[in-house]
Amino acid sequence: MAMISKVGLVLIGVVLSFRSASAQTATLLPLTTKSAKAHRLLEQAWDLGIDQVEQEKAIRVLRKALKADPNFAMAHEILAQISLEPSEQVSERQKATATKRNASLAEQAIIDWFQNAADHNLIPAITNMNDALRQYPHDRWVVYLSSNWLAKQTQYDRAAAIYEHSGMTDSPGLMNNTAYTYASIRQFDKAFILMDKYVAALPKDANPQDSYAEILRMDGRFEKAIEHYKAALTINPGFYSSQFGIADTYSLMGDQVRARQEYDLGFRKFSLPELHRIQWRTREAITYVRDGNITAADAAFQAIADHAHTKKMSQVEADTYRQMAMYQPHSHQALLFLAKAEAALHEGSNAMPGLIQQELAQILRARVELALRIADEQTAEANLAELAALSDNSNDKLIETAYHGAAGALLFSGQDYKDAVLHLEEDIHNPLSLKLLVIAYRQMGDISESKQVGDTLADLNDPTLEQAIVVPAFRKCIQNAACDSIIKTASLQH
Amino acid sequence: MQNGRTIALAMWMIAVSSLVHAKQLAIVTDTANTTTNVSAVDLIKIINVKIHNWPDGKPVTVIMRDPGASDMQLVLHRILNMTSEQARAFVQAHKSGIMVADSDDAVLRFVSSNPGAIGIVDLYSLTKNVNVLKIDGKLPVEHGYLLSGN
DSSP states (O other): OOEEETTSOOOOSSOOEEESOGGGGGGSOOEEOSOHHHHHHHHHHIIIIIISOOHHHHHHHHHHHHHHOTTOHHHHHHHHHHOSOHHHHHHHHHHHHHHGGGSOHHHHHHHHHHHHHHTTOHHHHHHHHHHHHHHOTTOHHHHHHHHHHHHHTTOHHHHHHHHHTTTOTTOHHHHHHHHHHHHHTTOHHHHHHHHHHHHHHSTTOSHHHHHHHHHHHHTTOHHHHHHHHHHHHHHOTTOHHHHHHHHHHHHHHTOHHHHHHHHHHHHHHOOOOHHHHHHHHHHHHHHHHHHTOHHHHHHHHHHHHHHHHHTTOHHHHHHHHHHHHHHOSSHHHHHHHHHHHHHHHHHOTTOOHHHHHHHHHHHHHHHHHHHHHTTOHHHHHHHHHHHHHHHHTTOOHHHHHHHHHHHHHHHHHTTOHHHHHHHHGGGTTOHHHHHHHHHHHHHTTOHHHHHHHHHHHHTOOOOSHHHHHHHHHHHHHHHOTTSOHHHHHHTTTO | OOBTTBOOOSOOOOOOOSOOOOEEEEEEEETTOOOOEEOHHHHHHHHTTOOOBOTTSOBOEEEEEOTTSGGGHHHIIIIIOOOHHHHHHHHHHTTTTEEEESSHHHHHHHHHHSTTEEEEEEGGGOOTTEEEEEETTBOTTSTTOTTEEO
């Protein structure tokens, strides 16, 4: 197998591996394709997808690359990851695995890594990742995929370290990615340093302003965030995520009427890919939850579920029904929605098996929480046992955290705070668990921990349903003298 | 999903503060070691230098990072049952059986090239050059695993 640079192609009639720059060949991941055009298009997909975050354009470019070389395994893998169509995610993952024998060992390790992750085989996934990282710690694809995946595994420090040690600190896409990693652990000083560099590197692109806005919003600086979203739209009026970013921000600020106006403007103005449309339709539906208007929320969520059903997007449909169950004031209604969620999941259309298992875990968790709400401990225990079995057989971080959240809630309800904390601490990304932790620490007399978790919870500014259900009420409680004294004293400094 | 401000891959994540994230530590041996599972009781004895040989007779060498380091709190509390200072003194007193390395990479290098070695590393440091031991039949990430938590 010949290794050649893209500036001096030598056709030898067999599968070739293209690299980017001859001086750096030893440090760059070989991208195995018989087509120079396909290789060039994959590099273009980086510029569009990772640097500029023009995801749809990047997807179109990747599809062209795969027309030029249908056996380009890494292009299949990248498309599987960034596609906005569930059916394409599934088929491209299969094609990546089917064509990997054409690829270099490092590319095979990357494809195996994501296949193992999708199959819930975490340990082989980690060793595959480290295998690729050990060989190519300075390759932007390897650095990006590793740091991004680790951040999703909540390994933020490790994700940031990979970027810092990569020597790729001038890569706009990596700056952007790492800024989010730092923001996720609320190291906003580091995040904004990277954002300043990102804006300076791509002053004519919209995404740096959009990212800046989102990180400002995570930091609770809403007005500034809206300014940056508007700056992004001035640079590129077609950059729709900034329009929806403005809407999300108004929703977090508590102005649901304005938020819905902005969502509506976005839906009228832009033609969106399916998953993005569903994402922001869901956010729009959440505005009604924030308003406490359950009827309107139900109508909005139901429309999303119906749409997902029509499009045969089973996991999306199931997740929508699960969310509907979460905010229902009446338990019998919540149970009906959870049954619908499970029914949708059983259809299993256009969803990777791993995603179906993860959704099932979320549904079981919701069942445990619902049973506890109506003091049905027996049902809670039965669902927790099912979730424990799923966790035992899956080796999946998301499923495991769902189990811990549910187990913590059950122990908490039995006032076994010490054991509850052990589980809830494993689920610190979920506002539902954070709220229980605030109280559990307080009940155990650990005021300092209680305050720290209370601060974290009160500072959460993510436009999710869990945030909508927990955080505004928690903030109000802190301000209200008549509110739960345990919660109130847990966060005295607010 | 992270909105598309970084390219959207699979699922959303939310912001958290500087709360400590749950850790999982893996127990590793060289790939020639035929032991695949160890009971928590035996693991505690091995790390406390009370078991000196593997079932096949090879001598055990323990290697880990500074047991007083914050990353090793799980080992302190669940295996050694000591304070940081006590653990450091214990290691000093058992230099022939316990080695301290300055990084997970160093632990992994040592274990992969020294038959009989047993090391403790962060789950996310794992490489193909070592075997991962189950504890009481459980791998890291499975619930109930001994070396998981805050």
